[in-house]
Structure formats: C-alpha cells, structure tokens
Amino acid sequence: DTEVTQTPKHLVMGMTNKKSLKCEQHMGHRAMYWYKQKAKKPPELMFVYSYEKLSINESVPSRFSPECPNSSLLNLHLHALQPEDSALYLCASSPRTWGEKLFFGSGTQLSVL
Amino acid sequence: QKEVEQNSGPLSVPEGAIASLNCTYSDRGSQSFFWYRQYSGKSPELIMFIYSNGDKEDGRFTAQLNKASQYVSLLIRDSQPSDSATYLCAVGVNNNDMRFGAGTRLTVKP
Numbered sequence: 001d002t003e004v005t006q007t008p009k010h011l012v013m014g015m016t017n018k019k020s021l022k023c024e025q026h027m028g029h030r031a032m033y034w035y036k037q038k039a040k041k042p043p044e045l046m047f048v049y050s051y052e053k054l055s056i057n058e059s060v061p062s063r064f065s066p067e068c069p070n071s072s073l074l075n076l077h078l079h080a081l082q083p084e085d086s087a088l089y090l091c092a093s094s095p096r097t098w099g100e101k102l103f104f105g106s107g108t109q110l111s112v113l
Numbered sequence: 114q115k116e117v118e119q120n121s122g123p124l125s126v127p128e129g130a131i132a133s134l135n136c137t138y139s140d141r142g143s144q145s146f147f148w149y150r151q152y153s154g155k156s157p158e159l160i161m162f163i164y165s166n167g168d169k170e171d172g173r174f175t176a177q178l179n180k181a182s183q184y185v186s187l188l189i190r191d192s193q194p195s196d197s198a199t200y201l202c203a204v205g206v207n208n209n210d211m212r213f214g215a216g217t218r219l220t221v222k223p
Contacts, residue, residue, distance in 0.1 A: 042201055042213035043157065090156055099205030101147055104156040 006091050006105035014113050015081060021108050023074040023091030031097055032074045034066060035090040037107075043090055048098050049074060056098070081112045116140060117204050119214035127222050132189040134217050136202030139183065145205035146178055146185045151216070152198045161187060192221040 004025045013019050023032065031050050035043035048056035049068040057066075063085075065077040074091055089108045094100040116139045126132045134148075145164050149157035161176040163169045163185065169176045175188040185204075189196055202214040 040216075042215055045211070088154075088156075097208045099145055099208040099211050101145075101159050101162050102149075102157075102203075102211070103159065104149075107156045109154075 004091055004093055004103050004105035006089075006108055008108055009106065010109045010111075012111045012113060013078065013081065015083070017081075018077070018079045020078065021076040021089055021091075021110075023076075023105055024072055025093045025103070025105075026072055027093065027095075027103065028071075029093035029095050029103070030071060031094045031100070032068065033092040033094075033098070033102070034064075034074070034076050035092060035104075037088045037090055047076075050097065078110075081110075083112050086110055086112045117202055117212045117214040119200075119202050119217045121215055122218040123220050124217055125220045125222060126192050128192060128194060130192050130221075132192045132196065132219055132221070134187040134189075134200050134202075134219065136185045136187075136204075136214055137183055138185070138202075138204045138212070140204070140206050140212075141180075141183070143180075143183075143204045143206050144208070146176070147203040147205070148174075148176060148187045149201040149203060150196075150198045151201060157201055189219075192219075194221050194223050197221050 034046040037043045046060045047066045052068045067075040091105040092102040148161040150160045151157045163176040163178045173190045177186045199216040201216045
C-alpha cells in the first residue's frame with residue numbers, strides 16, 4: 001500500500017462550523033505533514049509531525065488544530081475559519097524526516113462561506 | 114531572495130519534443146532534490162528525485178543535478194499532451210527542511 005488517503009475530498013463549511021480533515025497512511029512512515037495550497041501557488045507548509053510529535057508549526061492561526069492520534073493517522077481540526085482559508089489542504093508523509101521524498105494524499109478542497 | 118527559483122512559464126512545446134525545466138536553489142546545504150508533477154485540481158505526484166551530481170534517468174524523464182552551480186533540471190523526452198501540468202521543484206535541506214519552487218506550467222501541444 002503506497003497511498004496516503006485523505007477524507008473528505010470536498011468540504012464546504014460556514015465560518016461558525018467545526019469540521020475535521022482526516023489523513024491515513026499505511027507505509028510505516030514516521031513523518032506526516034499538512035500543507036495548504038492556493039490556486040497557482042506551491043504548497044505551503046502548515047505542520048510537521050515527526051514520530052507522532054508536533055515538530056514544526058509554521059505560525060498557523062489557532063483556528064487550525066492538528067492532531068496525530070497514532071503513527072498512521074493525522075487529523076486537522078477546523079474551527080471558525082475565514083473565507084481566505086479556502087484552499088486545497090494536502091496531507092503528506094515521508095519515511096522518517098522532513099527533506100525526504102513526500103507522498104501526498106489527494107487533498108481536501110475546502111470552501112469557507 | 115527566493116530560495117528555490119523556477120521559471121513560472123508557461124512553457125509550451127510541441128508533441129514529441131524535449132521539454133526542459135530548470136530550477137536553481139540558494140542553500141548550499143541542500144542535499145536532496147525532487148520533481149513533482151501536479152495536474153490542475155490534483156495533488157502533487159513525485160516523479161523524480163536525485164541526490165548526487167550528474168544525470169538520473171527514468172523512462173522519458175531525466176533529472177540533472179549540478180551542486181556547484183546550484184542547479185537542477187528535468188528533461189522530458191518525447192513530450193506528450195498528458196505531460197501538460199505544473200512541475201514543482203523541491204529541495205531538501207539538512208533532512209529537516211523542504212522548500213518548494215513556485216512551479217513551471219508546461220503545455221504540450223498536439
């Protein structure tokens with residue numbers, strides 16, 4: 001299994017909603033990531049988990065809250081988002097550390113109304 | 114100064130031609146180099162990686178790395194319309210950082 005699975009594929013939410021994005025990999029990778037990507041821009045790093053511990057938080061607003069329940073799962077909890085948070089949210093994993101090849105999930109296209 | 118630079122394009126080549134995509138980077142501590150292909154509305158897909166100076170070939174793709182010049186390139190031979198996508202160059206630094214270029218949009222015309 002060489003896939004990173006993300007759900008849901010599409011999400012529309014209001015600014016007062018709470019929702020979660022989910023990511024799962026079964027490649028035994030020990031580093032997992034959340035990236036945000038706006039149209040025609042490169043992926044922008046949000047969070048890095050290394051061996052289930054949050055190692056990097058790129059000054060992301062607190063309305064985004066990551067969680068790594070175990071080595072295969074990564075969640076991103078969303079609360080009180082703004083319309084400018086609308087983007088493609090990508091989960092990725094790598095074998096051990098950041099700087100290795102990344103395997104991306106198919107992404108969640110998020111629209112905030 | 115941008116750390117990983119790519120020509121944003123669009124780069125347009127005719128079907129069957131060689132497409133040449135270029136990337137320069139500023140950090141001499143960079144150790145790993147990746148090319149991702151991203152179709153519109155889809156997620157990036159790793160297509161090539163290279164760690165040592167020289168060329169690395171995989172099918173129609175060749176990655177070239179010159180650490181002295183801080184330059185990495187991707188050649189796509191016999192370009193097909195299905196190769197039309199944005200190509201992202203990414204550079205790994207010291208096994209604890211990854212920097213993406215802005216991407217080059219490639220169009221292959223039948």
